[in-house]
Amino acid sequence: MPDEPVSAYKWKVEQPQDQSGGPGLDAKLDPIANWTQLEFWEDGKPFLKEYEGRGLLKDKKVLITGGDSGIGRAVGVLMAREGADIGFTYLPEEEEDAKKTVKMIEDAGREAHAMTCNLLEANAAKSAVDEFVKEFGQINVLVNNAARQESCEDIADSDLEVTQKTFQLNIISMFAVTKYAIKHMKRGDCIVNSASVAGYMGNPILLDYSSTKGAIVTFTRALAQQQGPKGIRVNAVAPGIIWTPLQPATKGNPPEAMKGLGVNMQPLPRPGQPVEVATAYVYLASPLASFATGECIHINGGIETQG
Incomplete structure (x- = not known):
């Protein structure tokens, strides 16, 4: 019924938004995203309640790339509430968001370490890992x-420099960060990669982005087989349409495209919130997922149900 509540979240974007060219900022989103509140239902009515940790990641040291906003921020804050210390990378232009994320982690009673880092630059991955290890001593x-991501209607009009840049950040830098980080990880530690529903469904205006996300799924499966004998688990999460700065910051997306984002999707007609995805990362990083490796959890509101 149309009069029934769809969600307790601010699920509908009413205003055009333009952060094209990026990087996007959480601080500029309208409505603001939700990083820490879970949705509960009672008597057919939804309400929100703060995520409460229970020590699943007590004293673990967590390195997150792109952790200043969106899903990365939600993952960092929820893992901090589970008892972990968090280090994350961010671009200089994202300093406003990074400062807020640091405060949210510290408010959870854990240590936060923000690292300015452009993973498109040579040696950036090694430098970030080295700085993290210097701060925390290990990577769990x-x-x-x-x-x-940047959109393009037709491959004939695509800019190969943009394609190369997208591959460099989305998958090549993932190889690089993992290469340097794995040396500081031991039996019982784990890796969680961010894939995407686009890696399974494809997206006709995000050819290169979709391709990199498909590569991440295969990277996850292969690395899980390689590192399994060492006791290091490797998994991924494939988000659907989530209300993060990546949406309005996507070059080629008109500002009007943000209005009603996701409301035509079925069976859950709304964009997801970062917190709704972050819980999957917490699960995969925790003892709850001790027998899970090489897996990819789909959090997309049901728009794609392929395994």
């Missing part, structure tokens, strides 16, 4: 989350 959980 690696979350490969940094990514970019």
Whole structure:
């Protein structure tokens, strides 16, 4: 029924939004995203309640690439509430978001370390890992989350420099960060990679982005087989349409495209919130997922149900 509540979240974007060219900022989203509140239902009515940790990641050291905003921020804050110390990378232009994320982690009673880092630059991956290890001494959980996308209607009009840039950040830098981080990980540690529903469904205006996300799924499966004997689990999460700065910051997306984002999707007609995805990362990083490796969890509101 149309009069029944769809969600307790601010599920509908009413205003055009333009952060084209990026990087996008959480601080500029309208409505603001939700990073920490879970949706509960009672008597057919939804309400929100703050995520409460229970020590699933007590004293773990977590490195997140692209952790200043969106899904990365939600993952960092929820893992901090589970007892982890968090280090994350961000671009200089994202300093406003990074400062807020640091505060949210510290408010959870854990240590936060923000690292300015452009993973498109040579040696950036090694420098970030080295800085993290200098700060925390070890890496227990690696979350490969940094990514970019630009839209293009037709491959004939595509810019190969943009394609190369997208592959460089989304998958090549993931290889690089993992290469350097794995040396500081031991039996019982784990990796969680950010894939996408686009890696399974494809997206006709995001050819290069879709391709990199498909590559990440295969990277996850192969790396899980390689590192399994060492006791290091490797999994991924494939989000659908989530209300993060990546949406309005996507070059080629008109501002009007943000209005009603996701409301025509079925069976859950709304964009997801970062917190709704972040819980999957917490699960995969925790003892709850001790027998899970090489897996990809789909959090997309049901728009794609392929395994």
